[in-house]
Amino acid sequence: MSTTPQGIHSLAFRVMRLCKPSFHVEPPFRLDPSDLFVGEDIFDDPLAASNLSPLLSSHVNKSTDSSDMTFANRFLLHHPSDAMGFSGLLVLPQSFGAIYLGETFCSYISINNSSNFEVKDVIIKAEIQTERERILLLDTSKSPVGTIHAGGHYDFIVEHDVKELGAYTMVCTALYNDGDGERKYLPQFFKFVVANPLSVRTKVRTVKETTYLEACIENHTKSNLYVDQVEFEPAPHWTAKILKLMNSILQITRQLGKEIVKPPILVRSGGGIHNYLYQMKISSPGSEQVKAKRSSILGKLQISWRTNLGEPGRLQTQQILGNPSSCKEIELQVLGIPSLIILDKPFSVHLNLTNHTDSELGPFEVWLSKNSAHEKFVMFNGLQTMALPAVEAFGSTDFHLNVVATKLGVQRISGLIVFDTKEKKTFEPLADVEIFVESD
């Protein structure tokens, strides 16, 4: 990952990713003497039971004396829980690993003088370069490093919150005077790629006045993720309530300490998912309500999580959109159609027009559009355009259309257009209505 610099340099950068260490876990082959020296059922024998114990205990005591230079602790169990192979020993990160959006990139950087001469007037810089920007992580020109003696090193730790996807290059540079007094410039490049740790899929459903938002979080990383917090930030004028199943099994009290064990919300590595369900309502009544419905922006999800030993990560989704079609300005409902429709005999369709906006709409003209793929067999009887008066804000008006069918069988009233003559705006608010045309 590091490109070797040209020329011979006294100095060289060494880099190590410094994410959190890991617990070492390895179930060992460690035994209790009573499981090795004798048969497993020997303690059934009362003579053995009473005499073995002092022999075994004296042996155990001897082996736990740490001044005794043996490797007994690799072979015998000192304490029952040694069998777990989980002593609390921590291990440094052994590889660079993957870096994900929302995490903090942390690195130990050491610049070593491997020459036999002192180097002077050392200035070190570290910078992160992405497609979009260059971020300075470290610049020692104001507080100079000064001199690095032969065999010496100067260390620093850099941190950067990763907010961009794609290719990153960490550029470490050193300006220094080498043993011959020559001013030298050493650049070293460390490349890595930042990937997306999560994807969020959303589904929006509207049931009457309530909108439901289902969010599915999927873990694309190579390690397990523990969801710390998922917060939904609703757009203005919306409220959101999370719907959760309160499982009583989740709350376990213990006799001592009355602890409640909080089970982790684990999202498994490489494709594990977790779902959230929010119930959303418009919080403010009236005109704001309509604006909110029309904008169709529901809000954002803020997700914070932890990986190994509480290593935090944090991301925000883009604006999540609702269904724009759920906000209608004009609604047209069929209130009545005659049950018997006879070929070529005019009949009346009773309709209601509702204005869902906060201002007066209309006056209107209503007609059946002639642009359609199929030939029309249902048309207005008489005047081909019907005039309707204006409808006040949140108001409605009833009207009747005089219609005639010119073909037998199942037919459709389709392409009904409502035209606002004042705003010059066209609405097509009615889905096709099926009718059955019978003969006389």
Place this chain on the structure above:
Amino acid sequence: SLGFVVVALDEPSPTIDPLTNQFGSLNDLSHELASLQDLAMRGSWRSILDKVSRARSLDLLTKPDDHLIYLSYNVLALTKLRRFSDASNELDSLHDFNSHHYKYETYPKLYHTRSGSMVPFSLRFIHAQLPFKLGNRQEGLDCFYLLLNFIRQKIKDKGIHSLQESVKIWRKREVFVLHCLIGHHLGAKEFNVCLDLIRHLINHDYLDPVLVSKLGYIQMQIGDFEGAKGSFHRVETMLNERKNDDSSALSEVEFRNLVNRNKALVFLVGKDYVSAVREYEECMERDPADVVAVNNKALCLMYLRDLSDSIKVLENSLERVPTVALNETLAVNLCSMYELAYVNHSEIKRTLSNWIARVAPDDFDASCTRV
């Protein structure tokens, strides 16, 4: 209900004629057992293989239980030397652990009225542990869960026959197997199973401060910091409420160090490395052989940008308490530090590697130095 008692191994013994005492020394238990055991303590597993081989070829083993004990050491030595297939084959040569061939009552001339299985329990344990090393994790887990059932049946049987000493030993083995299982699930990051198993132990009155601490570590691992702090607080309470006759198997120093290390971990995860170092130093003051404190202190120094001192801490411990400090994890950490501190790190790693070769036991996995 199951109640757990940590076995106190200092029962008073009825007076016995020293001339007829079958249990006076290790050698009374099995042919030259003291020598075998001494080799095992030093980690001289190759010598054990030699000794077993010699004893077998020279027909020095006269009794069936001798053969089994020698086989146990042999199988153990093979596993220690990472010859897992060989170990597995040797175990298979026994065919069936529950066979009458391995029961005391089959040989009344040798064992008089003694009855029961003469198979050392270690063999059952190694038999369950080996599959993991041979890449058969599911088989290994099945073996352990079957072994757990076997043990619980034994506890019932011994209880019915009022064999209290046996009940104690088998209960110890039950706890042992549960710990093995927790370890395996932990290695596979199946944390919910681990928490369940630990809860099972604690809810059955098995109150071991080390286990509760490890519960805390797992809680830390999964980000349940409040839960972890609660567990650590519990351990401190156990320390404060401790009585002098407490048989929790922890010495005063061990208990105090445990509490300090728990505190250190909370600081470490919270990135307060200075405070973590302070806690670990308290541990090292009390017990310079507290290798977990030594190792973790060195790591904290690294996070404090003090690579030189982190190396010194580890090197010092290897010098002062080599038999305790020399473990593969510490060596891996030291080598990582060398790789960072030295451009030409192969030289210094070779020095370490050579030292290890002189000092380390046969079972030390030298590949950890990446030389």
